[in-house]
Amino acid sequence: MPELPEVERARGLAERSVVGKYIVKVATTGDLIVYDGVAPRRFASALRGRRIEAVRRFGKYLWMELDRRPWPTFHFGMTGSFRVYRDRRDRPRFWKVELLMDDGTRLAMPNARRLGRIRLLHDPEHEPPISNLGFDPLLNMPPVKTFAALLARRKGPIKGVLLDQSFAAGVGNWVADEVLYQARIAPRRRARDLTPEEVRRLRSCLGRIVRKAVEVDADKYRFPKTWLFGHRWGRSPDATTARGETIIHETIAGRTTAWVPQRQV
DNA sequence: CTCAGTGTTCAGTG
DNA sequence: TCACTGAACACTGA
Numbered sequence: 021m022p023e024l025p026e027v028e029r030a031r032g033l034a035e036r037s038v039v040g041k042y043i044v045k046v047a048t049t050g051d052l053i054v055y056d057g058v059a060p061r062r063f064a065s066a067l068r069g070r071r072i073e074a075v076r077r078f079g080k081y082l083w084m085e086l087d088r089r090p091w092p093t094f095h096f097g098m099t100g101s102f103r104v105y106r107d108r109r110d111r112p113r114f115w116k117v118e119l120l121m122d123d124g125t126r127l128a129m130p131n132a133r134r135l136g137r138i139r140l141l142h143d144p145e146h147e148p149p150i151s152n153l154g155f156d157p158l159l160n161m162p163p164v165k166t167f168a169a170l171l172a173r174r175k176g177p178i179k180g181v182l183l184d185q186s187f188a189a190g191v192g193n194w195v196a197d198e199v200l201y202q203a204r205i206a207p208r209r210r211a212r213d214l215t216p217e218e219v220r221r222l223r224s225c226l227g228r229i230v231r232k233a234v235e236v237d238a239d240k241y242r243f244p245k246t247w248l249f250g251h252r253w254g255r256s257p258d259a260t261t262a263r264g265e266t267i268i269h270e271t272i273a274g275r276t277t278a279w280v281p282q283r284q285v
Numbered sequence: 286c287t288c289a290g291t292g293t294t295c296a297g298t299g
Numbered sequence: 300t301c302a303c304t305g306a307a308c309a310c311t312g313a
């Protein structure tokens with residue numbers, strides 16, 4: 021589920037549901053893999069009684085700004101999300117934390133595969149892991165010149181660079197493939213070998229795709245039909261894009277990569 | 286039963 | 300020291 025657009029959707033959901041309200045109860049689980057560096061009980065007591073002033077995101081990380089520090093920080097891993105409901109019986113399967121607000125609203129983070137993380141940080145934006153991230157394509161995309169300079173230092177395949185969170189925070193596997201498809205760049209091309217024109221295309225496609233996905237609230241049914249996204253799943257050998265181009269699947273930079281040799285050079 | 290998977294981290298290598 | 304690769308992590312669902 022969660023790359024930048026999905027995490028931004030979760031941020032908006034949380035913002036609409038809990039900002040301005042007080043946390044009256046915090047339910048936690050004893051999952052010491054997901055709770056990272058904080059005992060669930062300490063996490064709960066740091067949040068109880070606090071007012072949520074804002075919900076913020078950078079890359080794939082989310083955090084809540086409370087009226088007193090430290091602040092809760094969330095990463096969804098491969099399977100996390102936020103769910104909002106009012107009836108405790110709707111608490112989702114695989115929940116790791118649930119906040120009950122003073123108006124009865126409940127917000128939970130389910131995380132089936134346990135690759136997500138819940139932390140308690142004094143200043144999330146300015147300390148690791150968030151301070152180690154590169155630019156966020158929605159919040160602070162660098163100018164072309166800077167973008168090009170970043171790529172010029174990288175020897176590896178462009179697919180791997182796009183996935184590197186210290187380069188572009190929030191880009192995950194499907195966004196990377198979509199960007200390369202629309203920019204017409206083959207995923208194995210070495211980043212430093214891209215032409216200035218390709219670098220410009222890459223940057224503008226990255227910005228455009230992320231903005232569009234966020235605009236439609238990361239709802240895959242509202243993504244443009246011309247995108248690779250809706251056609252890449254399932255690995256049937258006869259998979260094609262909306263234009264009828266053949267999609268192939270290969271492992272590149274350690275991840276399954278869907279791409280169209282006919283179009284990406 | 287087997288295997289892939291929208292992510293991150295860390296050990297090993299060059 | 301840096302950049303990169305591949306395995307490990309943990310577990311669901313096809």
